[in-house]
Amino acid sequence: MIFNWKDRFSTGIEEIDKQHKRLFEIGGEIYNLATLKDGQDHYDEIIALLGHLKEYTEYHFGYEEELMEKYNYNKLEEHKQQHEMFVKKLVEIDTQDIDSKQKKVILDILDFIVNWISSHILGADFQYKDIIK
Numbered sequence: 001m002i003f004n005w006k007d008r009f010s011t012g013i014e015e016i017d018k019q020h021k022r023l024f025e026i027g028g029e030i031y032n033l034a035t036l037k038d039g040q041d042h043y044d045e046i047i048a049l050l051g052h053l054k055e056y057t058e059y060h061f062g063y064e065e066e067l068m069e070k071y072n073y074n075k076l077e078e079h080k081q082q083h084e085m086f087v088k089k090l091v092e093i094d095t096q097d098i099d100s101k102q103k104k105v106i107l108d109i110l111d112f113i114v115n116w117i118s119s120h121i122l123g124a125d126f127q128y129k130d131i132i133k
């Protein structure tokens, strides 16, 4: 399961790892709600988690960018652009509470997180780790 933290996701920077672990947690919580087979509708809870995800995203990207600035990281602009792209995608997730769309919203959120983990953390974030460490 992609939302289980594994050492291969570690940057070796304690605070960054802590924040990335939070992303895994949010992903896991959304996944668990989305796959519950209790006959209940958990859409409202998923939307609440999406709210947390938005707050977390802002906080984490801000933290990372400040850190990269502090170390005069040469790929800062590139990295910021990737962050902006993720924020844009997140804003674009259409959360209209229409029954037929619920599944799509949930899949969009999960897809967003999986993409962030597999392409951004293992890609762009891994590129700065040795400079900051």
Ligand SMILES: [Fe+2]
Pocket: 020, 060, 064, 121, 125
């Ligand atoms: Fe990150």
Ligand SMILES: [Fe+2]
Pocket: 064, 079, 083, 120, 124, 125
């Ligand atoms: Fe990043």
